[in-house]
Amino acid sequence: MRAKKDNFLVEIHTEELPPKALSRLAKSFLQEIKDRLTKAQLEFKEAEFYATPRRLAVFVKGLASEQPEAIIERKGPAIDAAFDAAGNPTPACIGFAKSCGTTPDKLARIKNKQGEFVGLQQTVPGKSVCELMPAIVSESLAALPIPKRMRWGSGVVEFVRPVHSVIMLYGRDVIDAEILGVRTGRETRGHRFHCRKTISISQPSVYLKRLEYPGYVIADFERRKAMILEQANAIVESSFGENIHPLITPELLDEVTGLVEWPVAILGDFDQRFLEVPSEALISAMQDHQRYFAVVDDEGKLLPHFVTISNIESRDMQRVIEGNERVLRARLSDAAFFFETDKKRSLESRLEILKGIVFQAKLGSVYDKTRRVSQLAAYIAKALGEDETLAARAGMLAKTDLTTEMVGEFPELQGLAGYYYAKHDGEPAAVATAMNEQYMPRFSGDQLPETKIGCILALADRLDTLLGVFGINQAPTGDKDPFALRRAALGVLRILIEKELNLDLQDLLTQGLAHYERPLENQEVVAQVLNFISERLKPWYQEQSINPDVFAAVAALGITRPYDFHRRIQAVQAFKQLQDAESLSVANKRVSNILAKYDTQILAKDIDADLFENDAERELASQLEVQSLAIAPLYGEARYMDVLSQLSHLRQPVDNFFDQVMVMTEDKNQRENRLLMLAKLRALFLQVADVALLQTR
Amino acid sequence: MKKNTYDTKTLQGMIGTLQAYWAAQGCTIVQPLDMEVGAGTFHPSTFLRAIGPEPWRAAYVQPSRRPTDGRYGENPNRVQHYYQFQVVLKPSPDNIQELYLDSLRALGVDPLTDDIRFVEDNWESPTLGAWGLGWEVWQNGMEVSQFTYFQQVGALECKPVTGELTYGLERLATAIQGVDSIYDLVWSKSPQGIVTYGDVFHQNEVEMSKYNFEFANVELLFQQFNAYESESQRLIDVGLPLPAYEMALKASHTFNLLDARRAISVTERQQYILKIRRLAKAVAESYYQAREALGFPLCQEKKNAR
Numbered sequence A: 001m002r003a004k005k006d007n008f009l010v011e012i013h014t015e016e017l018p019p020k021a022l023s024r025l026a027k028s029f030l031q032e033i034k035d036r037l038t039k040a041q042l043e044f045k046e047a048e049f050y051a052t053p054r055r056l057a058v059f060v061k062g063l064a065s066e067q068p069e070a071i072i073e074r075k076g077p078a079i080d081a082a083f084d085a086a087g088n089p090t091p092a093c094i095g096f097a098k099s100c101g102t103t104p105d106k107l108a109r110i111k112n113k114q115g116e117f118v119g120l121q122q123t124v125p126g127k128s129v130c131e132l133m134p135a136i137v138s139e140s141l142a143a144l145p146i147p148k149r150m151r152w153g154s155g156v157v158e159f160v161r162p163v164h165s166v167i168m169l170y171g172r173d174v175i176d177a178e179i180l181g182v183r184t185g186r187e188t189r190g191h192r193f194h195c196r197k198t199i200s201i202s203q204p205s206v207y208l209k210r211l212e213y214p215g216y217v218i219a220d221f222e223r224r225k226a227m228i229l230e231q232a233n234a235i236v237e238s239s240f241g242e243n244i245h246p247l248i249t250p251e252l253l254d255e256v257t258g259l260v261e262w263p264v265a266i267l268g269d270f271d272q273r274f275l276e277v278p279s280e281a282l283i284s285a286m287q288d289h290q291r292y293f294a295v296v297d298d299e300g301k302l303l304p305h306f307v308t309i310s311n312i313e314s315r316d317m318q319r320v321i322e323g324n325e326r327v328l329r330a331r332l333s334d335a336a337f338f339f340e341t342d343k344k345r346s347l348e349s350r351l352e353i354l355k356g357i358v359f360q361a362k363l364g365s366v367y368d369k370t371r372r373v374s375q376l377a378a379y380i381a382k383a384l385g386e387d388e389t390l391a392a393r394a395g396m397l398a399k400t401d402l403t404t405e406m407v408g409e410f411p412e413l414q415g416l417a418g419y420y421y422a423k424h425d426g427e428p429a430a431v432a433t434a435m436n437e438q439y440m441p442r443f444s445g446d447q448l449p450e451t452k453i454g455c456i457l458a459l460a461d462r463l464d465t466l467l468g469v470f471g472i473n474q475a476p477t478g479d480k481d482p483f484a485l486r487r488a489a490l491g492v493l494r495i496l497i498e499k500e501l502n503l504d505l506q507d508l509l510t511q512g513l514a515h516y517e518r519p520l521e522n523q524e525v526v527a528q529v530l531n532f533i534s535e536r537l538k539p540w541y542q543e544q545s546i547n548p549d550v551f552a553a554v555a556a557l558g559i560t561r562p563y564d565f566h567r568r569i570q571a572v573q574a575f576k577q578l579q580d581a582e583s584l585s586v587a588n589k590r591v592s593n594i595l596a597k598y599d600t601q602i603l604a605k606d607i608d609a610d611l612f613e614n615d616a617e618r619e620l621a622s623q624l625e626v627q628s629l630a631i632a633p634l635y636g637e638a639r640y641m642d643v644l645s646q647l648s649h650l651r652q653p654v655d656n657f658f659d660q661v662m663v664m665t666e667d668k669n670q671r672e673n674r675l676l677m678l679a680k681l682r683a684l685f686l687q688v689a690d691v692a693l694l695q696t697r
Numbered sequence B: 001m002k003k004n005t006y007d008t009k010t011l012q013g014m015i016g017t018l019q020a021y022w023a024a025q026g027c028t029i030v031q032p033l034d035m036e037v038g039a040g041t042f043h044p045s046t047f048l049r050a051i052g053p054e055p056w057r058a059a060y061v062q063p064s065r066r067p068t069d070g071r072y073g074e075n076p077n078r079v080q081h082y083y084q085f086q087v088v089l090k091p092s093p094d095n096i097q098e099l100y101l102d103s104l105r106a107l108g109v110d111p112l113t114d115d116i117r118f119v120e121d122n123w124e125s126p127t128l129g130a131w132g133l134g135w136e137v138w139q140n141g142m143e144v145s146q147f148t149y150f151q152q153v154g155a156l157e158c159k160p161v162t163g164e165l166t167y168g169l170e171r172l173a174t175a176i177q178g179v180d181s182i183y184d185l186v187w188s189k190s191p192q193g194i195v196t197y198g199d200v201f202h203q204n205e206v207e208m209s210k211y212n213f214e215f216a217n218v219e220l221l222f223q224q225f226n227a228y229e230s231e232s233q234r235l236i237d238v239g240l241p242l243p244a245y246e247m248a249l250k251a252s253h254t255f256n257l258l259d260a261r262r263a264i265s266v267t268e269r270q271q272y273i274l275k276i277r278r279l280a281k282a283v284a285e286s287y288y289q290a291r292e293a294l295g296f297p298l299c300q301e302k303k304n305a306r
Helices: A022-039 A091-099 A129-142 A204-212 A221-240 A250-257 A272-276 A279-289 A317-343 A348-354 A366-384 A388-397 A405-409 A416-424 A429-437 A452-471 A485-498 A505-514 A525-543 A548-555 A562-575 A581-597 A615-636 A640-660 A668-686 B011-024 B096-106 B169-177 B197-215 B218-237 B241-260 B266-293
Strands: A005-014 A046-052 A055-064 A070-078 A108-112 A115-124 A163-170 A182-185 A187-189 A198-200 A244-247 A264-269 A293-297 A302-310 A358-360 B056-065 B081-090 B116-120 B123-125 B130-139 B142-153 B163-168 B186-190 B193-196
Touching: A005 A129, A005 A187, A005 A204, A022 A046, A022 A055, A022 A129, A022 A221, A022 A250, A046 A221, A055 A204, A070 A091, A091 A115, A129 A163, A163 A187, A221 A244, A221 A250, A221 A264, A221 A293, A221 A302, A264 A317, A272 A279, A272 A302, A272 A317, A279 A293, A279 A302, A279 A317, A302 A317, A317 A405, A317 A416, A317 B142, A317 B169, A348 A366, A348 A388, A358 A366, A358 A452, A366 A388, A366 A452, A366 A505, A388 A429, A388 A452, A416 A429, A429 A452, A452 A485, A452 A505, A452 A525, A485 A525, A485 A562, A505 A525, A525 A548, A525 A562, A548 A562, A562 A640, A581 A640, A581 A668, A615 A640, A615 A668, A640 A668, B011 B056, B011 B081, B011 B096, B011 B169, B011 B186, B081 B169, B081 B197, B096 B116, B096 B142, B096 B163, B142 B169, B163 B169, B186 B197, B193 B197, B197 B241, B218 B241, B218 B266, B241 B266
Parallel strands: A163 A182
Antiparallel strands: A005 A055, A005 A163, A046 A055, A070 A115, A108 A115, A187 A198, A244 A293, A264 A302, A293 A302, B056 B081, B081 B163, B116 B130, B123 B130, B130 B142, B142 B163, B186 B193
């Protein structure tokens, strides 16, 4: 019998949910339900989520009314034991039949490897939707990624926010259950202010429509998001023309969508004079504090307007606009005030304050860190042939903006505030730019510093932190990484590699350690930090689709210059595509094995041509000589790709050698002579990577 | 409810309205705590009553001091002394949000004219060992109230949960009166004319800012902090949680003054917060035991309940 199909709806009606997490919560609610439906073999056509500040809902279209029938086979006693000599059923057989609710004559015979038995095939009906859904929904809710659950009233139930009602419908019927401490039903609430009566949902398919009218709620998250985007663009363009736009980041759009059930875009203005304040501070005040969209022209220049999305069709829209303008005015006045106050004092004069701010109890003050970073920055600048004085200056001023009022109020402006104040103080442009660039990349995939001094400062700051924290034995464990050292390590690698800075980490870390006034507890700190940073390389290359064997081939060499490492990776990746690569890799493996097994010391120093027996041997020796001369200048210029393609000429001589020459001969002189050749061959490849580690078919 | 006779366009009228409204919801209107505190949460009617199983409903104005927020009377939105109107409902009723919205209506706020929003804001007080989840309430983008479901107080689980509503009276008044500066708020209208917030408090902001930032005697404050701390501990040891709590509050305000004088470095700061937290935790436990010893009187059925 085919199960009938109908639509299913569950809605959890709550108090206002966290807007940033809303779409994630709703999506995982959907996913958890879908997973469980699939596991329960409840077929459905499709499913979608709805989410507003006051509800999470999942709609399942064409859900089967029950699980498919299951056929189970029950095995009884063996035939010998089931019937006596006369062929009559034994008590065992009668007992088994009884337990199946039938009689011996209805039993079938089951044959398998163990023999023949009496048995019975039974059809078990599937469970119904009404039986299954309460548990599926409850388990799905329990599995939601909620960082902090709360209790309310006198209850013991925990959820994101207090729950007021739960709808659970299958077709026109309520599936009766208790979910999150609430009896299920078909009633919900519309907009908090526009619709003050309860709304009854007759069946899942009318849910969206009923919530929109009379509910004043756009329950579909994606549709509401699209409406906000469209309204915001329309209101700005209709007022200022098509060259002016609201500045809408995806995160902010999601958050705003999570803050309204009935979006109404409104446009407000602020005083021109605030445009003298760094635009980033203004944008931060609008976006992060007020959840407004800033307004910019085609060139990205900030204009004195904003868009906010109201949750009502106000009886007096002008009042709502004025209210919002008043709040923004207060915030921007603060920012302007801070900007003016901060400028009265130079960054340099703030160094004194840093002495009183602890960076980490065992690692001294922020001033101590500043001094170390400055010294390390100067060292790196020297190594790169850049201006040491500029680097040292940038290092000294790097953290001074932390003491400004602006950063106190808008912590996200650290670095950027330093940039503006350094410019105001008349610091060199390179120093000012480095103030902001030191924090780049701020997150995974973020842009890197553009200037050399910026790169240098970014490196020095991160390396000093890595050294210090490892030095007091507080290396990250599991998901505990309070100093964000993993991100710092990846930042170091990205800057060195992508900015093509061929610096030796071992050297930088050793230098950095020397700048600590007191010795650090951890004696192994340089090796550990080096290892920690190097560990980041593997996943990083994996993301870029570099094969693990290519990575292993280069990693085997223990290179401590990430940029050099990177060029070898590229070379080996290209080498692997060459026709001769496979055979050479196999040969390297073979050579490596032969050399590893040979535990007697080789006394001979040079290859002796007089000991050669045949042309294959002679040819390989001469090719080794030729190629070794050919690659010397290439290697000197780190042209690893050219080195490997040059070495690929060895393929034929090597193959011939192994075909025609017996390495482990009885004659000691000949044997050692041949081993020397192989060692030389291996050494040539090992200059770039251990190609023996490449995967071959 | 009786028709509102207060003028909600004045600060004092707002306070009268809120007191009458919440009294009608069964709140006991208590008076402000006569000590320096940073917020209404420190009042025993909130902090201590949130502990244990006893039901409780109260409302009150609490003058609040945050020395570091002083701006010498020059900033239109920031002051080191301000007023909170605090409501606590324990256990938090299911219609607590509606009750709050009705209180705004009583103040003349129409949520179909003004855009009222509940925006996620989770509260944590390191010194009180307390946290809760809730919102800040926006009126046309301005934060006018804080709304918190207490989950833990003095490191004790809140069972039942106390719902705390905190109105920022000055904020709310600027929104209702439509003025840009706190100092322009109408406090009262009298036959002698209008009295503004500035008339009442401007000089106080100027002088107290000077005191907080420049003249507070650091050495004396350190001595006081240590004395209050040990006194609080001594009182906990003899089973007097209420006086011990007062000493802890004095220590807390002394710490805030030292903070305003920038006399405490970042690491030391953490140490001081932990000291106060330790006291708050000990007070909470001691208070719980004291109430338990009394048989949790407010859990007993009231003979005169109607």
